[in-house]
Amino acid sequence: MSEFKFDPAPFVPFRDQEALALARSVHGKDLEKYSNEHMKVKVVMNPHPIVIGDIFTRMKMSDDKDVKQVFILGNPEPETYIPLAELINLHRVDCRNVHIFSMDEWADQDGNLAPITYKSGFSYSMMKYLYGQIDPELRMPVENMHLPTTENMDHYSDLITEVGDGGADACYSSPGWAGHVAFVDPVEEFMTDDIEEYLKMGARLINLHPMTIMQNSLHGVFGQSGDIANVPPKAFTIGPADIARSRVRIEIHALQTMGTFSSWQRMTSRLVILGPVTPLMPSSIFQILDTTIYVSEEIAAPFEPWEKVGY
Numbered sequence: 001m002s003e004f005k006f007d008p009a010p011f012v013p014f015r016d017q018e019a020l021a022l023a024r025s026v027h028g029k030d031l032e033k034y035s036n037e038h039m040k041v042k043v044v045m046n047p048h049p050i051v052i053g054d055i056f057t058r059m060k061m062s063d064d065k066d067v068k069q070v071f072i073l074g075n076p077e078p079e080t081y082i083p084l085a086e087l088i089n090l091h092r093v094d095c096r097n098v099h100i101f102s103m104d105e106w107a108d109q110d111g112n113l114a115p116i117t118y119k120s121g122f123s124y125s126m127m128k129y130l131y132g133q134i135d136p137e138l139r140m141p142v143e144n145m146h147l148p149t150t151e152n153m154d155h156y157s158d159l160i161t162e163v164g165d166g167g168a169d170a171c172y173s174s175p176g177w178a179g180h181v182a183f184v185d186p187v188e189e190f191m192t193d194d195i196e197e198y199l200k201m202g203a204r205l206i207n208l209h210p211m212t213i214m215q216n217s218l219h220g221v222f223g224q225s226g227d228i229a230n231v232p233p234k235a236f237t238i239g240p241a242d243i244a245r246s247r248v249r250i251e252i253h254a255l256q257t258m259g260t261f262s263s264w265q266r267m268t269s270r271l272v273i274l275g276p277v278t279p280l281m282p283s284s285i286f287q288i289l290d291t292t293i294y295v296s297e298e299i300a301a302p303f304e305p306w307e308k309v310g311y
Contacts, residue, residue: 011210011211013178013179013186013209013211013280013281014179014186014271014275014278014280014281015280016275016276019271019274019275019276020271022274022275023267023270023271023274023275024267024270024303026270026274027300027301027302027303028043028297028300028301028302029043029300031043031269031270031273031274031295031300034273034274036287038286038287038288038289038290038291039273039286039287039288039289039290039291039292039293040291040292040293041273041293041295042292042293042294042295043295043296043297043300044294044295044296044297045296045297046254046296047252047253047254047294047295047296048079048080048252048254050250050252050294051080051172051250051252052080052083052084052087054170054172054250055071055073055080055084055170055172056084056087056088056093058071058169058170059088059093059095059098060091060093062095062097062098063093063094063095063096063097066097067097068097068098068099068165068169069097069098069099069169069170070099070100070101070160070163070164070165070167070168070169070170071098071099071100071101071168071169071170071171071172072101072103072160072168072170072171072172072238072242072243072246073100073101073102073103073126073130073172074102074103074104074122074172074173074174074182075102075103075104075122075123075125075126076122076125076126076129076219076220076221077125077129077130078125078128078129081126081129081130081133082129082133084130085129085130085133085134086133088134088135088138089133089134089135089138092138093138094138095134095138095139095140095144096140096141097140098140098144099140099144099146099163099164100126100130100140100144100145100146101146101156101159101160101163101168101238102122102123102126102145102146102147102148103122103173103182103183103237103238104122104148104182104183104235104236104237104238105121105122105123105147105148105149105235105236106118106120106121106122106232106234106235107205107232107233107234107235107236108232108233108234109233109234111150111205111234112150113148113149113150113153113236114232116147119221120221120222123147123148125221126145126147127145127147131145146159146160146163148203148236153203153204153205153236156202156203156236156238157202157203157238157239157241157242158202160203160238160242160245161242161245164245166245167242167245167246167247168242168245168246168247169246169247169248170246170247170248170249170250171242171243171246171248171249171250172250172251172252173243173249173250173251173252173283174251174252174253174254174255174265175251175253175265175268175269175272175282175283176211176212176215176268177211177212177214177215177264177265177268178209178211178212178215178268178282179268179271179272179280179281179282179283179284180209180212180282180283181240181243181251181282181283181285181286182237182238182243183206183208183212183235183236183237184237184238184239184240184243184282185206185208185209185212185237185282186209186279186280186281186282187206187207187208187209188207189204189205189206189207190204190206190239190240190279190282191279192279195277195278195279195285195288198240198279198285199240199241199244199285200240200241201239201240201241202238202239202241202242203236203237203238203239203242204236204237204239205234205235205236206234206235206236206237207233207234208231208232208233208234208235213228213231213233214226214228215264216231217230217231218257218264224258240282240285243285243289244285244289249286249289249290249291249292250291250292250294251272251283251286251291251292251293251294252293252294253265253268253269253272253293253294253295253296253299254294254295254296254298254299255299256298256299261298261301262311263298263299265299266299266301266303267303268281268283269295269299269300271284272284272286272287272293273287273293273295
């Protein structure tokens with residue numbers, strides 16, 4: 001019987017069959033073998049406490065040494081920010097020197113960014129589950145919480161560079177289904193054949209890739225029920241330049257569907273780590289930027305067709 005071969009569906013951004021086949025064949029600790037002089041890959045049991053600990057350590061240092069610390073953080077991350085805030089409160093860390101830039105925000109069809117009152121929004125989540133959880137006497141000044149708005153989006157990258165004296169001190173990220181970092185999707189607004197040019201692209205408004213909309217329809221803030229019509233069509237995002245200018249980069253690959261084996265991130269993780277560096281897989285830029293990528297054991301697990309298992 002001849003092998004059944006086919007091309008991926010037209011909307012699939014990354015289509016390199018050789019790279020796809022390699023990605024499907026590498027599992028577990030073998031992923032660490034693809035570390036290079038810039039990208040360090042570590043397969044660990046649970047990466048999330050590492051991120052919490054790293055952010056807290058930098059915040060405490062900013063208090064102890066009375067120096068500024070500028071972070072680029074993603075949302076929604078209540079499972080990270082609630083324990084982080086508790087550590088801040090427990091150890092009485094004064095966050096006066098901390099500046100936080102939110103990575104991205106939803107936008108409507110006309111390019112208007114979601115207001116802070118939008119309960120599925122990133123600004124809403126950050127203010128509620130990070131800023132709002134820190135004791136008032138320890139909080140950073142509210143003006144140090146830098147959130148994307150329709151008014152500041154045209155100079156958001158400039159704000160990060162200015163406040164961070166050249167760039168953020170630390171940027172924390174996790175790849176999306178289409179390989180995005182923040183909302184740097186494989187879409188026209190970020191498409192180029194020149195990686196050097198790509199790394200100079202700043203923050204901007206984009207039309208989201210269909211895979212990103214589908215991914216987010218499975219998120220808790222949208223009901224986890226495939227309600228794709230309830231996910232906004234556009235978003236504002238930091239650019240590759242903001243990531244490249246950050247002095248420390250930590251990437252986490254650990255997303256599963258409500259703790260089950262099912263995960264759209266398992267294949268994406270492998271393409272980020274061992275595929276080619278390309279805007280078709282945006283997070284692949286970490287291969288050429290000094291970055292530590294922590295992969296959970298569950299995401300690094302082998303996968304193959306299961307005949308008797310459905311969705």
